[in-house]
């Protein structure tokens with residue numbers, strides 16, 4: 001995907017190391033599979049009446065996959081998505097997040113599919129495949145960005161850095177650092193990149209477009225549900241309460257006006273939330289909110305802090321690049337089950353911890369290390 005910018009012995013050494021890591025992970029996952037751990041993880045989730053919520057962002061055809069400037073952690077190929085949905089309808093009970101309630105008995109594990117950001121490929125690629133399987137899904141959109149030609153800032157930064165010859169590692173590092181900066185700093189950096197580049201970001205890729213209201217209405221008419229992802233994709237933990245309230249209310253009211261129905265679901269941009277942001281989301285009138293924290297939604301869980309598992313091409317495919325049900329079960333059920341085992345601590349204690357961190361300051365809470373644990377996803 002990013003071979004255009006990768007040259008030299010250091011890159012080859014990096015690729016070899018990456019290949020070795022892949023082999024070690026595959027060996028580990030195969031061991032878990034052979035000893036029945038993955039099967040037991042799924043059974044444990046089923047017995048708890050848990051709902052496993054999956055996070056997707058983009059589903060790309062092969063041509064768009066080559067041209068896109070999105071980070072690998074938010075992309076999955078059409079064929080892989082197709083095979084994944086086939087697995088879900090055969091092995092699980094796909095449900096819509098909007099009407100789902102955890103703790104209910106089910107013969108198969110319930111799984112909810114969600115998309116963040118509102119990319120146009122959700123309409124052109126994901127929607128037809130999901131419709132063929134009769135699989136429901138939800139999309140969290142930013143009304144202030146709907147219909148815009150310019151993609152999100154990470155794609156613009158990626159495109160411009162690529163034009164300037166930066167490596168993929170460098171690009172991901174820059175983007176992770178920029179996530180922690182105020183919007184004004186990001187805009188200034190982007191502007192400086194534009195000035196030093198002799199090409200516009202849009203020359204690099206036309207594959208990174210967002211949904212239009214027309215796309216959204218067509219999908220809604222066929223059962224796809226829509227929630228809010230703030231008005232302009234601001235990380236709530238990095239902006240003032242006044243700005244956050246505006247982002248939350250304006251997004252909700254715009255979606256409601258465009259679709260003519262209540263909007264009560266929300267996805268925290270980048271998954272970043274705290275006790276304060278949870279309260280703001282509640283005050284704005286949302287009744288369900290999803291994060292990027294690994295885990296599964298259970299009857300004891302907080303509906304305004306629902307865990308999700310991020311799914312991308314790299315974490316659900318095998319050595320030959322094809323969909324692997326074993327890798328998918330490891331990426332989702334295994335990690336969700338582990339998170340449930342570890343969650344002896346009550347939600348209130350977790351929020352208390354966040355509150356304590358709030359008092360320490362926002363900078364420390366948004367360390368690159370924490371972001372890296374999200375596999376560079378940009379929810």
Ligand SMILES: [Zn+2]
Pocket residue numbers: 116117229233269270378379
């Ligand atoms: Zn997002």
